[in-house]
Amino acid sequence: MMLERGLVFMSDTRTNAGLDDISTFRKMAIWETPGDRSITLMAAGNLATTQAVVSLLDERSKSPGDRAPSLLGVPSMFQAARMVADTLKEVIAQHADTGQRADSTFNATLILGGQIKGGPHRLFLIYPEGNFIEAGRDTPFFQIGETKYGRPILVRAYDPKMSFQAAMKLLLVSFDSTLKANLTVGAPFDFHCYEADSLCTGQTGRVAGDDPYFLSISQGWGQALREALDMLPDFKLGKDPSDA
């Protein structure tokens, strides 16, 4: 999510190979050179694909001697998005070549955001085809994976001026709605709040499913929703004998 004061990233940690085979994996990766750049990547889709992408990007960034460009070397966030997109496309192509026919099985979608010295903080959504779009005023946040259940509250409550604390609350409420509806989304949630122009990784952490704050939000939100609905005027039916 893109805010005036920075970027807020949140990802769940559940992966599944069927309803009877779920596990917990980190879906967020961060690369930084303090004082120069901080880049965060979140992934949804085929785990083998997304892990391969992260590993490839990681290896490159750790072998500066290598001729291959690295996330720690690219001059701009746009170039970073390009590199990540190419890597994603490449990995998917490799998997698709080795046997399985091209369908969505190996696909993955990525969210990349951060800031590189000399440029603003930017946020990108990267498609499996290797192309990508950037968040702007009209679309200031991206969702990947199971996006629908949690979207209405984001659309309604997002405010570019909101604090990191309020943004974290909003994202947890959004995830909570999804959690209640889709078993393939699960706590804990990893987060990173990147402060604009800090050029270094900001606050990161993990919110557990039994975290007291998360539980209070989850319960409080249900109550708050019911109260909000009660505040709205009821629909007027011509006559409703059952309400005599």
Next chain:
Amino acid sequence: MMLERGLVFMSDTRTNAGLDDISTFRKMAIWETPGDRSITLMAAGNLATTQAVVSLLDERSKSPGDRAPSLLGVPSMFQAARMVADTLKEVIAQHADTGQRADSTFNATLILGGQIKGGPHRLFLIYPEGNFIEAGRDTPFFQIGETKYGRPILVRAYDPKMSFQAAMKLLLVSFDSTLKANLTVGAPFDFHCYEADSLCTGQTGRVAGDDPYFLSISQGWGQALREALDMLPDFKLGKDPSDA
């Protein structure tokens, strides 16, 4: 939606054959014999299929002499659901036979609810395969079509004791969330409030997209959501310089 005091049905009216080809069709049909039964059917999916199903059920109910059973003749809501399910399966099979290979193209899903003298009011979800499930205490409402965006508020705010007026408000809020996210869902909305044991059609009507009440709900709900979120405590970050 199943309430203690009856059933509330609501359907949108938008159909599409691609984003550039949308139109308005009624997706709700009602059969009744006052004093004996009132049966409501709502449809989602292939319009040709659902219209064929309704027409077939209609013809049968209008030719009592016909040996084929009719919705106005069946002894119970379970038998009604069975008849509708068989009709749906039959129509899909016919379409599938005539050329196109079996995929979801001709599929449709139905919600059937009502009451027949001697039995309680019941609510069924009918699948394209011709089988169906019934709403109970644990799952007191069904959604078909684009179900995800509007689900969280239903799950959170549903109350079996709620009035028809409150239920209508809840359903309009739920539809509004979907409306804002999916172009294939659109006003006006048809509704029917069936009062338990009345054994006749209750209040029916259509809520237009520019209906003052609907507009006030739509705007009021956004505001109410933001206020509800504000009421919840913010997430505590160790330190957030940007909030100095």
